[in-house]
Amino acid sequence: MTITAHERADMSRSPIAGTDPTPAISLHGVSKVYRSGSETVTAVREVDLNIERGEFFSLLGPSGCGKTTTMRMIAGFDDPTDGEVRLTGNDVTGVPPNHRDVNMVFQSYALFPHMSVHDNVAFGLKRSGVAKREISGRVGEMLDLVELGDRAGHKPAQLSGGQQQRVALARALVNRPSALLLDEPLGALDLKLRQSMQSELKRIQREVGITFVYVTHDQGEALTMSDRIAVMNEGIVEQLGSPAEVYERPATRFVAGFIGTSNLLTGTAGEARDGGSDVRLADDHVVRAGTALLPGAAVDMTVRPEKIRITTHEPDAALSRVRGTVTDTVYLGSATHYTVRLADGTEIVVFCQNTSDALEVAEAGSAVWLSWQPQHSYVLPEAHASRPAPHTPADPSDEETHNHA
Amino acid sequence: MVKRKLVPYLLALPGWSWLALFFVAPIAGMLALSLTTGDVITGFRQTFHVANYVDAIATYWEQISRSLLYGGSATVVCLLLGFPMAYWIAFRGGKHKSTYLLLILLPFFVSFVLRTISWKFTLSDNGVVLGTLKSIGLAPDDLAVLNSAPAVVLGLAYNFLPFMVLPIYAVLERMDPRLVEAAYDLYATRTQAFLRVILPIALPGVFAGGLMTFIPTSADYVNASVLGGTHNTMVGNIIRTEYLVNNAYPTAAAITFTLMGLLLLGIFSYARALGTERVMEVQAR
Missing domain, CATH: 3.40.50.300 (P-loop containing nucleotide triphosphate hydrolases)
Known part of the structure; x- marks a missing residue:
């Protein structure tokens, strides 16, 4: 479910x-x-x-x-x-x-350039008729909170960007x-x-x-x-x-695409067992999804790059696994980013931490295995919720048009 | 290296020469002239006759003070008309801003004197405005606007309005409209947002506009002679008459310098009142 x-x-x-x-x-x-x-x-x-x-x-x-x-x-x-x-x-x-x-902190800060930091922060309190003595107390408190207590007499233009930002914050927050x-x-x-x-x-x-x-x-x-x-x-x-x-x-x-990097895999749901499903990908690899699916349903799955292991030897058959060719490696010091192309042209991004036991470095052009825990193939609800499952296994070319619709 | 250092000075040379030749030299000559005695026929001799100033001020004090009054009034009228115009164009002008600015400048394509004369036609006793008002009974038959102080002030304001609008527009146009939103967000009413935020920020523009309107209007003589009749002469008319009609060069020069001195005095006190940071802070409180 x-x-x-x-x-x-x-x-x-x-x-x-x-x-x-x-x-x-x-x-x-x-x-x-x-x-x-x-x-x-x-x-x-x-x-x-x-x-x-x-x-x-x-x-x-x-x-x-x-x-x-x-x-x-x-x-x-x-x-x-x-x-x-x-x-x-x-x-x-x-x-x-x-x-x-409600009060707003503007992207451009919108601090009043002709007023001191103190007067900027006091602006809202004055307009809402707070007593003068209370104003100076609350403004001082708020400036201390944003660690600008010693800048009360400065003009916004005399402050750094980060300080102006904190004045804008104080000016809004002081009104509670x-x-x-x-x-x-x-x-x-x-x-x-x-x-x-x-x-x-x-x-x-x-x-x-x-x-x-x-x-x-x-x-x-x-x-x-x-x-x-x-x-x-x-x-x-x-x-x-x-x-x-x-x-x-x-x-x-x-x-999936906007938050972080995501690998999108499309396929067709196969046999459901043990609370999960087999999914046949476009390149005929069969991977496990951690969700039970209606057999024959078109499936969009995502796998996060950091969940994928890249190996040259064949991984454990219990894992979801696919084969591909490394097309690009980017060495970032603490990690390496790989781009791997599958047989059907799908590109998969893999983030690999450069820990001492991950000495296997795959070079561009080498054939590799990608594997991940089945629960990390996350099935997008949108795809199988919005599309009814066909009664007969869909023709792959037909599937393709569905996915792009 | 030495040559390279000289380049900026060489580049500035034409400008400095221009100023020296056409500003400093005539001013110095005029100052010298204002202290001479004599007449056109016998020639003017340098006698350092300071009494020229005393005489000029004593004789023409009325016109001098009237000039400052008319110039000041015209400046206030320009400010009251020009600020809303500049504000509207800057914040509501949308993509037609430059069209509106062009419309404000359009009268400048017509000669200054012609513009003033067309005002005379417009405001004449039976002209377009008064004639219509009188024929439909909205104005008494003997109402006249021309040859009066208000006619001169309105003429001055009309002719120099763009000098007020443009500097204020320039300041408001640069202003972040989020500042006004921030004021509303911090519980300010429209009036408070205007008085506490918009006006103080526009103040440098008001200051510049005020100078650019007050100086030429108080020295103007065309409006007074075309629209003012015989009882509203300004100091400009006097200088013109003394110089071109009476050929009393020392007197004309002495009045010119008196006017200049008064204007400078006014500008400095105005700058102290409006232009300094401290006063702007007080304004904001």
């Missing part, structure tokens, strides 16, 4: 979801259609999301997938064409941003919003700074316990930081789940 993306979404509620069942943010059938002249572009298509309190939630997807538009509708900068946005249970659809209890929206906040930083800011953000989020909604196109960032991830593509949520779920059990081909 396999699990559909929908069922998985229900299973993967955040473990942090506390005593209050009302989600911090919920979207119901939210769509956004842009019209320019006679053209219409659907940026977001009927998105349903529940973001729990205290959760670190990521909206992950390529540019143009609708993640930023979704966030802007939560913030109130854009109004949904259709559907409803709720903040802690209250319908805020159509409510302007200055009346919403019910949720903090972060729009690719680390995008402008260099790699090293980005990595240290990732753990910094996590630490701050744990300390303040505020719901974080994090928009990013960087799957590594989303995997490291999030409690849950919504993977978006072309305006819809393709999968909703924990980092391990979207990585290990991608719901669609898109998710």
Whole structure:
């Protein structure tokens, strides 16, 4: 029995979801259609999301997938064409941003260049009428939290990119919003700074316990930081789940391809036994899948490159195994990446850790065996859920057209 | 190496020569002229006659102060009209921004004097505007706009509006629109977002626009002579008359320098009030 993306979404509620069942943010059938002249572009298509309190939630997807538009509708900068946005249970659809209890960290930081760091952070508190004495206390506290206590009098232009980023964070957090929206906040930083800011953000989020909604196109960032991830593509949520779920059990081909590197194998389900199935691949190799399938069904499977072993001798027959020819090797120091071509032309990427016992180095052109544990061939639910199993084993050429449909 | 170091200076040489020849030399000559005595027939002799200034200021104080008043009023009118225009083009202009900018500059393709004269036709007692208003009974029959202070100020504002719009536009166009969103996100109302964020950031543009409007408008004489009649003469008209009609070169030069001194004084105090970082911070509080 396999699990559909929908069922998985229900299973993967955040473990942090506390005593209050009302989600911090919920979207119901939210769509956004842009019209320019006679053209219409659907940026977001009927998105349903529940973001729990205290959760670190990521909206992950390529540019143009609708993640930023979704966030802007939560913030109130854009109004949904259709559907409803709720903040802690209250319908805020159509409510302007200055009346919403969420704050945003902009990709460009959007710090007010004419104000000091202190005045930037105090801006929201002043507007909401907090007493002067309380303002300076809270601003000081917040600047200490982001480790900029000694920079209160500086202008944004006098700070480094990472420091400006932390000011932007402090300026939003100081208002104690019910949720903090972060729009690719680390995008402008260099790699090293980005990595240290990732753990910094996590630490701050744990300390303040505020719901974080994090928009990013960087799957590594989303995997490291999030409690849950919504993977978006072309305006819809393709999968909703924990980092391990979207990585290990991608719901669609898109998710499998977008998150990490993935090898896609297509084939036809054969005999089902021991809670698994044999799958005949296009090049007639038979591999085991850890899922029981209807015999004859067309199957899309993914295998992660790091799960595959590359050997020159024949591996144990209990493993899933295929034969191929190495076409490319990339030596990376701690690991080597191989590209192996199967008889039918399918290319498989293998990541091999260069441990002391992995001395076998396959060179380009050499014939090798690839093997992996059967449970690591993960069957994409999309393929066999959406396609009815044919009664007779399908003609391979027919299968090909199905897969591309 | 020495030659290479000289290159920038050599490149700057034409510019410096130009300035020396056509700016510094005439200014120095004018300054010398303002301290001479005599007349065109007998010639002017250098006598360092400072009383030229005293006489000029005493005689024409009314016109000098009127010029500053008209120039200042026109600048304020330009700011009130020009800021919304610049704002609208910068944030709402979309892909037609350059078209709108061209429209603002379009009157400049017509001669300055012609533009002013066309205002005279437009505002004349029975012209397009007043004539229509009077014929439908919306204005009293004896209403006149021409030959008045408002006519001169409006004419000045009309002629120098682009000098206000363009610098403000340049600042707003460079401004990150996310700053306004950030202000709204941090609970600011529209008014607060404007006063606390947009205006302070646009201030350098307002400052430049103000200078570029105030200086030429307070020295202008075309608007006053075409639209102002006989009772609204500005200092520009006086200088022109003294120089070209009365041939009283020292007096004309003395008024010119008085005007220049007053403008410089005004500019420096204006810069102190608007242009410095510290004042902008105060503004933001």
